[in-house]
Amino acid sequence: MFEFKIKPFDVLYFGSTKPFSIGDVTKSDYFPTSYKLASAICFKLYQAFKIDPNNIIKSFYGPFIEYNKKLYFHKPHNIYKTKSKYSKYTSTSNNNYKYFILLPVNLEKTFEIFKFYNNDNSNKDLNEGLDFSFKSYFLYIGQEEVESFNAFISIQALEKYIKKLSTLGFYNIKNFNQLDNVISFNNKDNDNNDDDDILEVKNILDFDQRIGIKLDDNTRNVLQESGLYRIEFLTLKENLNYVFYIEFHEENLRNQNITLEKLIEFLNNNRNLKLGGEGKFSYYQFKKQKFYNILNYYSEVFKNAENKETIKEILNKDYIFVIFLNIGYYKDYEELKQAISYKFPGFSIESIIFDELMIVGKYKAKIEGKISDKKSSKKVLPPGTVLFLTKNNYNYPNKDDLKNNDTSRDIKVGIDFLINKDNLLDSEFIGSNLVIFF
Secondary structure, rough: OOOEEEEEOOEEEEOOOOOOOOOEEEEEOOOOOOHHHHHHHHHHHHHOOOOOHHOOEEEEEEEEEOOOOEEEEEEOOOOOEEEEOOOOOOOOOOOOEEEEEEEEEHHHHHOOOOOOOOOOOOOHHHHHOOOOOOOOEEEEEOOOOEEEOEEEEEHHHHOOOOHHHHHHHOOOOOOOOOOOEOOOOOOOOOOOOOOEEEEHHHHEEEEEEEEEEOOOOOOOOOOOOOEEEEEEEEEEEOEEEEEEEEOOOOOHHHHOOHHHHHHHHHHHEEEEEEEOOOEEEEEEEEEEEOOOHHHHHHHHHHHHOOOOHHHHHHHOOOOEEEEOOOOOOOOEHHHHHHHHHHOOEEEEEEEEEEOOOOOEEEEEEEOOOOEEEEEEEEEEEEEOOOOOOOOOOOOOOHHHOEEEEOOOOOOOEEEEEEEOOOOOOOOHOOOEEEEEEO
């Protein structure tokens, strides 16, 4: 397995799926998806060796970000912050935002006024807009005004979050204290430094507006007069890199008369990569490194995360939290349920939290050089989505039976791709559905 660190020479543009007309403004997405980065690597290797680009990469982990030599993931969506730095309800040693972990609440068992009815989503396509209806919802209970926010979380802070969430589990309404779900993070807001646990997107990424002109996709010539539009390119702040990990498919390479050694030599001698739209180039660092080794180096909770015995121990729990490290691509809700049933037999989804479904675009490029007209967009679960799973026979305690949550719960963390064995992930979305669970 190999580690790639991407540093742009200039601005970047990761195509937004929002339509726009001539004269409008189009804005880059702030973060590339795994399959866009994988496609850039595969196209580079295809140009060099004329090999099948669909059979080069065996597995893909990422992308993540590295800031000041520290690894960050997308923040789980059940972490909220206060709208103001100053509060009369919760206090900390410094004047900073307060952070809370939203926990699942079974409303029917906890608050007797709620009654739920079965809402079968099995045949709904995610692209039609899925109405997730569950008996439990992630809620904030307290006196603060809190809000969701777009950010990255360091691997050390993620470890802190995992330990906290593992011991809390779900809301104990009977013995509730609003300080129970407070979690402390280092965050100097705009003055980011080496100790930051939370990096808000608005503080580490900028946009640079420029003028674009509409070109023919096949000939790259100007398509029409007055075909101008404004485009907001993405710029990364200093000391910020995209990081991802690739395992190449050695057997498929050998079948096409390419050795792994030859491929590595080429990647080492040609450290530039055309990335995103508008043909912008980036520089990359490249070395042999396993993703799991990086996790173990930074955090003890990820020790043996890929081990099958670790996964078996997690399956002995009454409930499991699942966090998406990148997008979750499923054709419909039934496919998501099948993936849960396969990876976590005996468990089902009790609750889910995310800000909104994310729209991603894709297109197929013909090997001969012309771009196919087969463009489409998909709705996917965004990175940071949190699932709360419970055993199918789990008896969620009633309000009067709620006791203190088990603070001695042994913490085991697993990592895998949440897919069904009978449904291999669409190669055009390679690297998607990577999750941690505990």
